[in-house]
Amino acid sequence: MFPNILSNFVVNIAILMIIGYLMPRASFFRKTIFEHQKRTHEKILLGLIFGAIGILATYTGIRINGAIVNTRVIGVIAGGFLGGPIVGIIAGLFAGLHRYAIDINGFTGLACAVSTIVEGLIGGFMYKRVRSSKRKYRIIFATTFIAEIIQMIIILLIARPFVDAVELVRIIALPMIILNSIGIVVFLESMYSVQRSLDQHSAVHMKLAFDLAQMCLPYLRKGIHHEESMAESANIIYKNIDATAVLITNNEKVLANAGENIENLPQFPVIFHYEFQRCMLKKKTVMLYEDDLQKYQMNHAFKRILIAPLMRSDQVIGTLAICDKKFKEKLEADREFINGLTSLFSSQLELSEIDNQKKLLEKAELRALQYQINPHFLFNALNTISAYCRENPDRARSLLLALSSYFRNTLSTHKEMVDIHEEIEHVLSYLEIEKARFEDRLQVNIDVSPDLHFMVPNFIVQPLIENAIKHGMKSPLLVVDVKIEEKKEGLSIMISDNGGGIQKHIVEKLYTGNHDKDKIGLANTHHRLKSIYPNNAGLLIESKPALGTRISMLIPRAGA
Structure with missing residues (x-):
């Protein structure tokens, strides 16, 4: 008797291993079985599926003394272990009611139905414990062992005549308790091993996607419209993956083609018009295989083409395509790879656009400062020069040259960075005019090493x-001291004066960006520093009413 039971269990466990091998390969099971959060309809569907596995085991069992010796518990309790209480209950009810329905008059029909439901409950009750434990297989084995003992007790309590129930339990108890406990471990391990393999394969693809994105980063920063950079990016991808050709396109044309020149194929314009545009229109990856390529007469050239959209602010700005001459299986990991790669590329391209906008804004802020010529300053400067024309023509000529130099530096320069002495020359042009105007009332001291x-x-x-x-x-006398010195952290610039000071609320508004319109010079300088140099504190303003103001800044070293 025992050899027959053993051989039947071996066959049933082999069938369950095949099922366990296939289930994780379906996306539905990967998204539900191996994730903690499940929606109600997903729980119901999982319960029915695991219940169906239990029903299959009922039909593949063998009859002994009017009962069916089977592996039904494996499907039912596995549903609870993997899906939780609701899945376990549904699986138990489905398989248990079926067991009762096919053998209503059998003396173990009701007992087996009840025990099947109870085992589903037990599996669901242990769901979180199995999920969180590092020794899950010990818990699974022990739980199933106990569940099968409970089944034997239920048979003894419900099945009648009692003598027959005792004889049945004597025959089936040991093989069912031990073999089903081993079988559940084998079944779940077959599922987990496939999932680990798929995760590892996916992780390798994603690491490759991250590595490629990292290598392409210097080129992606220049944006999708920089064709030379896109060509370098396509070439990097082509050299690091097993592909025949790599293409990067915008919405209208191919920007870069690495590997075999697919653009030269006469059928390419047609496939670009239909398939590439379909990818851009639907914002989804398009995977073309031999059957798909045959209608474009390109199946002789390629066995597979993957096309994924490049996005920016939820708008498609182009595509990335990978073409293969070799036959390759339709692996979900390949879709995940190109989706991951284009997602990373899209993020970098979007950041490049943001960076470009930031640079344009910085230039605009600089131009705003340069064009902010105080009309009173210009009017006063011309009046001062006019007065000197009568009294001191040489001085007037010198002031005109200073004013010309000031305007030339203010309005004409396009440099973003200058040497500190070039900046000081611009300051001196401005100060020459102001000193001529205020004469002895203004004293400016600039302390900076000529070297x-x-x-x-x-x-x-x-x-x-x-x-x-x-x-x-x-x-009565304004003294402005400018001290510029090089320190370990960078260049320290400090400007102090003995003027009337700046009120506290004005300083607070400047730091928060709510400054008055007439404070644009001070505010822009503060925000330019913070924008140009990440983590820079900007301007440090210390001011006391009627005592004066000290403004300092630190320009970090290049690359710091």
Whole structure:
């Protein structure tokens, strides 16, 4: 008797191993069985599927003394272990009611139905414990072992005549308890091993996608419209994957083609018009295999073409296509790879656009500073020069040259970074005019080593000195001290004056970006520093009413 039971269990467990091998390969099972969160309809469907596995085991069992010796518990309790209480209950009810329905008059029909439902409940009850434990297989084995003992007890309690129930339990108890406990471990391990293999395969693809995105990063920063950069990116992908050709397109044409020149094929314009445009229109990856390529007469050239959209702000800006001459299986990991790669590329291209907009904004802020010529300054400068024309023509000529130099530096320069001495020359042109106007009432001291060379943002010092003079000339004598020195952290620039100071609420508004419109010079300098140099504190303003103001900044070293 025992050899027959053993051989039947071996066959049944082999069938369950095949099922366990196939199930994780379906996307539905990967998204539900191996994820904690499941929707109600997914739980119901899983319960019916695992119940169906239990029903299959009922039909493949063998009859002994009017009962069916089977592996039904494996499908039912596995549903509870993998899907939770609801899945376990549904699987138990489905398989249990079926067991009762096919053998209503059998003396173990009701007992087996009840025990099947109970085993589904037990599996569901242990769901979280199995999920969180590092020794899940021990728990699975022990739980199934106990569940099968409970089944034997239920048979003894419900099945009648009692003598027959005792004899049946004597025959089937040991093989069913031990073999089903081993069988559930084998069944679940076959599922987990396939899932681990798929995860590993997917992880390799995703690592490759990340590595490619990292290698292409310097080129992607220049944007999709920079064709040379796109050509370099396509070439990097082509060299690092097993492909015949790699294409990067915008919405209208091919920007880059690495590997075999697919553009030269006479059928390419047709496939570009239909399939590439379909990818862009639906915003989804298109996978073309031999049957699909045959209608474009390209099956002789390629066995597979994968086309995925490149996105920016939810808008398609192009595609990435990978073409293969070799036959390859329709692996979901390949779809995940190209989706992951294009997602990373899309993110980098979007960041490049943001970076480009940021640079344009910085330039606009610089131009705003450069074009912010105070009309009163111009009017006062011309009046001062006019007065000197009568009294001191040589001085007037010198002031005109200074004013010309000031306007030339203010309006004409397109440099973003200049040497500190070039910045100081611009400041001196401005100060020559202001000193001629205020004469002995204005004293400016600039302390900077002639041997110091350090690149600073253009137009970074002059607005601060202009601000000090504009708001500090109410004093009988305004003294402005400019100290520039190189430190370990970078270039320190400090501008202090003995003017009337800046009110606290004005400083707070400047830091929060809610400054008044007439404070654009000070505010723009602060925000330019923070924009150009990440993590820079910007301007540090220390001011006391009627005592003066000290403004300092730190320009970090290049690459710091």
